[in-house]
Amino acid sequence: MTQQTTAPAEPQASAASGGAVTLTGISKTWGDFTAVQPLDLTIPEGSFFALLGASGCGKTTTLRMIAGLEEPTAGTVRIGDQDVTGLPPHKRPVNTVFQNYALFPHLDVYENVAFGLRRRGIKSVKKQVEDMLELVELGHLPRRKPHQLSGGQQQRVAVARALINRPQVLLLDEPLGALDLKLRRQMQLELKRIQTEVGITFVHVTHDQEEAMTMADTIAVMNAGRIEQLGAPADLYENPTSTFVANFLGQSNLIEAQVTGSSGDDLLLSVGDGRLTLPTARSAATAQIGDKVLAGVRPEKISIAHADDAATVPDGRNKITGRIIDASFIGVSTQYVVNSPWCPEFAVFAQNVERDTRLTPGTEVVLHWNPAHTFGLDATQDIEAGEVSA
Amino acid sequence: MAAISTAPAGAPTETPPVPPGRAARRRKLVPYWLLLPGILWLLVFFVAPMVYQASTSVQTGSLETGYQVTWHLATYWDAFKEYDLFYLRSLIYAGIATVLCLAIGYPLAYTIAFKAGRWRNVLLVMVIAPFFTSFLIRTLAWKTILADDGIVVSVLDKLHILNATAAIGLTSSDRVLATPLAVVCGLTYNFLPFMILPLYTSLERIDPRLHEAAGDLYARPFTTFRKVTFPISLPGVVAGTLLTFIPASGDYINAELLGSPSEQMIGNVIQSKFLTVLDYPTAAALSFMLMAVILVIVSVYIRKAGTEELV
Numbered sequence: 001m002t003q004q005t006t007a008p009a010e011p012q013a014s015a016a017s018g019g020a021v022t023l024t025g026i027s028k029t030w031g032d033f034t035a036v037q038p039l040d041l042t043i044p045e046g047s048f049f050a051l052l053g054a055s056g057c058g059k060t061t062t063l064r065m066i067a068g069l070e071e072p073t074a075g076t077v078r079i080g081d082q083d084v085t086g087l088p089p090h091k092r093p094v095n096t097v098f099q100n101y102a103l104f105p106h107l108d109v110y111e112n113v114a115f116g117l118r119r120r121g122i123k124s125v126k127k128q129v130e131d132m133l134e135l136v137e138l139g140h141l142p143r144r145k146p147h148q149l150s151g152g153q154q155q156r157v158a159v160a161r162a163l164i165n166r167p168q169v170l171l172l173d174e175p176l177g178a179l180d181l182k183l184r185r186q187m188q189l190e191l192k193r194i195q196t197e198v199g200i201t202f203v204h205v206t207h208d209q210e211e212a213m214t215m216a217d218t219i220a221v222m223n224a225g226r227i228e229q230l231g232a233p234a235d236l237y238e239n240p241t242s243t244f245v246a247n248f249l250g251q252s253n254l255i256e257a258q259v260t261g262s263s264g265d266d267l268l269l270s271v272g273d274g275r276l277t278l279p280t281a282r283s284a285a286t287a288q289i290g291d292k293v294l295a296g297v298r299p300e301k302i303s304i305a306h307a308d309d310a311a312t313v314p315d316g317r318n319k320i321t322g323r324i325i326d327a328s329f330i331g332v333s334t335q336y337v338v339n340s341p342w343c344p345e346f347a348v349f350a351q352n353v354e355r356d357t358r359l360t361p362g363t364e365v366v367l368h369w370n371p372a373h374t375f376g377l378d379a380t381q382d383i384e385a386g387e388v389s390a
Numbered sequence: 391m392a393a394i395s396t397a398p399a400g401a402p403t404e405t406p407p408v409p410p411g412r413a414a415r416r417r418k419l420v421p422y423w424l425l426l427p428g429i430l431w432l433l434v435f436f437v438a439p440m441v442y443q444a445s446t447s448v449q450t451g452s453l454e455t456g457y458q459v460t461w462h463l464a465t466y467w468d469a470f471k472e473y474d475l476f477y478l479r480s481l482i483y484a485g486i487a488t489v490l491c492l493a494i495g496y497p498l499a500y501t502i503a504f505k506a507g508r509w510r511n512v513l514l515v516m517v518i519a520p521f522f523t524s525f526l527i528r529t530l531a532w533k534t535i536l537a538d539d540g541i542v543v544s545v546l547d548k549l550h551i552l553n554a555t556a557a558i559g560l561t562s563s564d565r566v567l568a569t570p571l572a573v574v575c576g577l578t579y580n581f582l583p584f585m586i587l588p589l590y591t592s593l594e595r596i597d598p599r600l601h602e603a604a605g606d607l608y609a610r611p612f613t614t615f616r617k618v619t620f621p622i623s624l625p626g627v628v629a630g631t632l633l634t635f636i637p638a639s640g641d642y643i644n645a646e647l648l649g650s651p652s653e654q655m656i657g658n659v660i661q662s663k664f665l666t667v668l669d670y671p672t673a674a675a676l677s678f679m680l681m682a683v684i685l686v687i688v689s690v691y692i693r694k695a696g697t698e699e700l701v
Contacts, residue, residue, distance in 0.1 A: 069602050089605040102603040106621045115617075116607035161607065 019168035019201035026075030050216035058225040095162035103146040110142035241284040248386035283376030292379035299347040301373040307364035447674035480655040484639035487577035491585040499589035568650035576644035585630040592626025
């Protein structure tokens, strides 16, 4: 697991080479509106980096500032060792895969892909174009016009058109947004394969957290023009440091609890008349005794037991009682919504290994989980931040 | 027609069987009903006059004795021999006016489409505004603008531009009025909106992201224009030049009001044959020949513009 959870404030120019992208104090404002708060970010060379966030969070603006399509209000952009802040797009060693692809409608697939090479005065493009079309599996369609291609094929042309220039960094602006779900899954793996094959730094903007987690080595979760958290997908998922990340990346159950003491490496919490245990190391909030914290747990970490079987729940587990208000069977698992006096709409995903047929809506249940799976967040935040309905 | 109504019973059916009944039959007729007004319009206002003029052009006779269809095709040849210079002049004037319209209209349409922001609609209205006044009045106004003692002529004279235009035969003796330049100016002015509007429509449809994509792929701004914007706007260029060139080559008002007898275009000849001399066969023959010449030029042009070489 990458331990990179905070962006270095003072980037080392000597460490940055080739396709590393270094943003220093970069921000963008339009009049009163701040699209991107001053941010520092280093994207290591050769990584698949995702900027993840809801629409309007500043992720696309950040990408466009790297591409040179948007001028930063303040700060600098470096690619490798070169300061490119003042350079127009056509002088930067980056290429972009645009949202909706922006293929040239009057040129065929071959000429679209050859466009960048021709603009740089390269005469014999045939071999390179053919190799590139082969890489994206479009070698058989060089003479089609963009409007004669399916969405997935257009997407491949857009990738080929950008990659053929061997940019130091490839920027992808919601490249899969226009595709249907199945094709999107397929293209995610495809893009990942291409990135591994060519080894170029990919910076990928998306609002789809599953897409980001599938493809990226490192994800920066953005919210309101700020990077909320940065890290490897599993790291972000297991150790969110804010309610926004906890809710935006997957689903979280957050319980407002009070710190009553500590025992060894754990904090002891009380919720109503119940008790929870939270590993001190997993608490993003530095809570003193008497402070409030948000104790979080992911739905799939929780076991569900009928209230009659409460005695069988082993000691030392975090326990919460409640009543099932909804149960939906979705094949591999059953998703329960449980109303508990301390946390309305507690979500539980139970694998369908041995289904307890008594667990129907209205049933009183005990929810329990290994305390090690509990994480702690600062209670001063909006508990519902980052909850998405999509 | 026949293929629809009389498919032999034994033949393999290519179309799926239509459910019998009046409703289905009526549904099939709907497209024809929708076409009917247009077809009637074309019959009454296009086909009928064409047939009538075609017959007029091969008649002989006089107003007193009446005209008879005698298939006198020599009218065409005689008219052409007599007025070939007028055809040439019309095409040259219309051609120059079209090129000028494109040179003035393209930057304007480009600005309105990409750079005007919230002024876009205001500018578009200003392009169309001249249509609120009659064609005749606007052309008459140019008489004042280009008057011998007017400011335009004196400025052009001071800048020695009139000497230059006189040298290439566009003007003569320190005048603009009653010269080819005046007629071309009038044509350019009057047909400019017909150039700008199609250009604007085709430019406005271009996704600005294509410009960004071209820039991202190492094209400098001018290369982006040459390799992306202009080729994509080509349908607008073709439409605009046709909408300018065709009416301009048949126009007679500009030559009448702004020119002298030596700037007369073929439209003036046709007009006077029809309305003054009352020589209907020659007038009709001249009209048909003008149409033929334009059709040939336009079809060559469209074929040329449709190929990649022009891109």
